[in-house]
Amino acid sequence: MANNLILGIILALAGGIANNSGALLQKFAINKIPKEEREKGFYKKLFRSPYWVVGLILIMGASGALISLAQLYIGGALIPGLMAVGMIVLTIGAVKLLGEKLKLAEYIGIIIMIIGIVLIGLSALEITDDDMVSLSDTNFVIRLAIYSVVFFILWITSRQLGKRLDKGKTVFLALASGFPFALANAWLQPFIFVFREFINGNFTALNLILFIISIIIIVVVNIVGIGHFQDAFKHGDASKVYPIGQIPQQIAPVILFYGIYLKSSPQNYSLYLLLTGIIIILVAGFLLGRKQGQLETMGEEVEKTDSEMEETA
Numbered sequence: 001m002a003n004n005l006i007l008g009i010i011l012a013l014a015g016g017i018a019n020n021s022g023a024l025l026q027k028f029a030i031n032k033i034p035k036e037e038r039e040k041g042f043y044k045k046l047f048r049s050p051y052w053v054v055g056l057i058l059i060m061g062a063s064g065a066l067i068s069l070a071q072l073y074i075g076g077a078l079i080p081g082l083m084a085v086g087m088i089v090l091t092i093g094a095v096k097l098l099g100e101k102l103k104l105a106e107y108i109g110i111i112i113m114i115i116g117i118v119l120i121g122l123s124a125l126e127i128t129d130d131d132m133v134s135l136s137d138t139n140f141v142i143r144l145a146i147y148s149v150v151f152f153i154l155w156i157t158s159r160q161l162g163k164r165l166d167k168g169k170t171v172f173l174a175l176a177s178g179f180p181f182a183l184a185n186a187w188l189q190p191f192i193f194v195f196r197e198f199i200n201g202n203f204t205a206l207n208l209i210l211f212i213i214s215i216i217i218i219v220v221v222n223i224v225g226i227g228h229f230q231d232a233f234k235h236g237d238a239s240k241v242y243p244i245g246q247i248p249q250q251i252a253p254v255i256l257f258y259g260i261y262l263k264s265s266p267q268n269y270s271l272y273l274l275l276t277g278i279i280i281i282l283v284a285g286f287l288l289g290r291k292q293g294q295l296e297t298m299g300e301e302v303e304k305t306d307s308e309m310e311e312t313a
């Protein structure tokens with residue numbers, strides 16, 4: 001069990017690094033295209049860039065595979081916090097890409113981010129294959145459905161408030177960008193479990209329904225979530241968008257572990273370690289978020305032009 005926990009933690013850390021390394025490579029590819037050459041054939045130029053293609057492979061392939069494997073060993077309660085390690089890679093890479101230097105606040109952010117990740121790992125709130133037997137439990141499915149409906153409503157409500165309000169726009173748009181990833185994380189482990197059941201020849205009506213629902217949710221919310229995340233950067237303070245968007249993703253694992261899987265803490269102090277780690281990671285996100293925002297706004301002029309052309313058409 002301890003070996004599985006360690007392996008799962010390593011896989012989740014690697015997944016976070018791969019995801020943010022891919023994002024950094026893609027931003028680097030965008031930055032290499034002169035602004036005056038971005039209005040026509042922009043995306044064709046990106047697909048011709050080896051940096052952008054490798055970045056896509058890291059995000060969609062390597063990171064996706066690593067996180068899926070991590071789900072097999074530790075479940076979804078630890079993964080969002082552990083993946084935050086990628087923010088360190090992104091910050092250091094952004095410094096090189098933007099030609100800047102790390103500031104004192106960013107050094108502090110990196111240090112406390114590491115501390116937060118260590119605390120989350122030490123909480124050991126893993127969800128194993130034995131817990132996935134709950135898929136045959138109607139009450140478990142109901143709890144997962146309620147979680148999904150509530151997070152979906154919070155997602156749409158935050159999104160609409162962010163679009164309509166002038167005051168607090170950044171907060172609501174940033175919050176909205178985090179809910180879809182919290183949904184995807186909750187449904188990834190059931191999807192993996194059902195997929196393995198199919199491989200083992202266990203075809204049931206419940207498994208088939210859960211398989212279809214889970215794959216639709218995971219694909220749709222990830223695609224839409226990425227779009228909402230980038231949109232939040234365009235309309236709000238970049239230094240706040242990333243950490244605020246992390247709030248739903250970091251809080252959701254607590255609900256997942258204790259509210260959906262109804263698990264007990266492996267140690268008396270596990271919950272305190274997890275909550276402390278989450279708070280520290282969110283604080284670090286505020287310290288490191290500015291660099292994330294600067295990277296996200298690369299190529300913003302192109303996306304704005306493309307959007308205006310679509311509206312005109």
